[in-house]
Amino acid sequence: MTRFFAWFALIFGCLYFLLPLVGMTEFSLKMRRGEYSFDAYRRVFEDQRFWDTFGYSLALSAATIVVGVLLVVPTAYWVRLKLPQARPFVEFVTLLPLVIPAIVLVFGYIRLYNTSSVLPLTGSAFGTDFLLTMGYTTLALPYMYRSVDTGLRTIDVATLTEAAQSLGAGWITILARIILPNVMVAVLSGAFLTLAIVLGEFTMAALLNRPAFGPFMQLLGANRAYEPPALAVIAFAITWGCMGLMQLVTRLSKHERAKA
Amino acid sequence: MSFLxxxxxxxxxxxxxxxxxxxxEVAKGEFISLLGPSGCGKTTVLRMVAGFETPTSGSITIGGQEVTGLKANARNIGMMFQAYALFPNLTVADNVAFGLKVKGVPRAERESRVSEMLNLIGLAEMAGRFPFQLxxxxxxxxxxxxxxAPSPRVLLLDEPLSALDAKVRVSLRNEIREIQQRLGITTIFVTHDQEEAMSISDRIVVMNAGIAxxxxxxxxxxxxxxxxxxxxxxxxLNTFAVKVEDSAAGKVRLGGALLTLPPGLSAGMGAEMAIALRPEALRLGREPGYETVIKGWIEEVHFMGSIIRLRARVAGELxxxxxxxxxxxxxxxxxxxxEISLSGKDAIILNG
Known part of the structure; x- marks a missing residue:
């Protein structure tokens, strides 16, 4: 009986997630009347705005990942090593982006950094991109912090640090050569989550008026029928591709096999 | 001349x-063990020498240089940890080369030193393996x-054998001692295992409640x-209650027998005190050259191979x-x- 419910739950769960995907994919292939075709996909790929916005969001997600790694890895490391009592507080801070809507954050940015403020970041494209990167870093913080913190939990941070120190290493060497390589899979998992967030983010990019992928998807969705599901399938493919890459990296990094 | x-x-x-x-005070090339029960402060002393803890007061000097305020990475001290602490992302050769790389040793010299070190520990063929494969x-x-590898001034060993099984522990401790003597490196070894400390140390510091x-x-x-x-x-230890008969001559009475203790008896005539005898100072049977013979009843026999440990009841004491x-x-x-033979000269006078 228990086994029956287990199978039922599994099949129900699979159908719940897969059916909409199958439906959406099927619909995206029905652009040509009466037969399946990749016309919708061709249209998307032929649209220069797709490549422009996708490239823009990809560049910004790369910047976000760099800022996120530089911010989170040393912070999570330091909290584990020297300030374990501050962990609940830091965790609370990193969770704040989940309860503060992006729209509140972006309005705050616009008020603080508008053209008549002391720091008029919204006055230039570079300044706005910088602001958007910081905003994305904030949105990705809960995922990046948790990934890195979980990675740090799998290694003996204190002893490895002391071993490296006794061999003459300073903080930067310890972080770059010992800590970061040992949490690389966790960092990559946080990085791919960040990529997924940045590619799909609409509110911040739209309100800061930047040519990102999120607003493009919204624009396409509001005006076309078959291209938006094609775009959604492409977005899913990118995300799953990233997850596959993550698995590949885990398998290829020899020292990670010990943990498996 | 003290080095540390x-x-x-x-x-x-x-x-x-x-x-x-x-x-x-530790002489150059000396092997010192800090021995004591858990929480006696031995690891804290070692960590202060390594630079991982800052002393509340006092000073540490290595080779004439005051290092108390120096950061851990500037002390040129080698350390072995209980949990191995090998870098999981680096191969055996890269682990050994790490300190040399940090020091900026040129590649050729580094490679030769790594190979020398791996030959020293007999693991040259494992250079390309990762720690989890060992x-x-x-x-x-x-x-x-x-x-x-980086030729440290002092080697610190923080219970490095505790996580190993008995056989490996014995062979590795002998290996550590042999390498330490060959290189003549000043070493401090922390352990709670007295056999380990006694078998490899030049000197032992027995610590209790933060005091040597x-x-x-x-x-x-x-x-x-x-x-x-x-x-x-x-x-x-076997502890016996005795009464001082002649403090100048070091004579005490144990039951009906008179024992002559080694020099150092401070208790006055008629005083009641305690002496102790090691298990090997008590001989089964009537042995020539021993001061006295007492009677006992065997209660337990533990055959341990070359040694047999006996527990006997003597005058109500085990x-x-x-x-x-x-x-x-x-x-x-x-x-x-x-019959158990014993001599006062083997006794340990327990003061305090």
């Missing part, structure tokens, strides 16, 4: 003083090579403990004695009445 000097070292965590007025003993040997109770050679620590704690902590195994002489069975 620890003077009036103290460490407090909040109101808890874990190391109290610790003083030690056994515990092999990992700890790599940790030793890694600690020694006694510093001496393994022979001195075992045979002439100066405090009751050291006497009880190191080895097994005493432990060790005797060598002899193929032609089976051990007594429990319940047998036996």
């Amino acid at each position: 000097t620890i003077s009036h070292l103290e460490k407090a965590f909040g109101s808890n003083l874990v190391v109290k007025d610790f003083n030690l 056994s515990g003993g092999q990992q700890q040997r790599v940790a030793l090579a890694r600690a020694l 109770d006694q510093v001496g050679s393994p022979f001195e620590i075992y045979n002439r403990p100066t405090t009751r704690f050291v006497a009880n902590f190191v080895g097994t 005493v432990v004695m060790d005797t060598f195994n002899r193929a032609d002489q089976p051990p007594p069975v429990p319940g047998t009445e036996v």
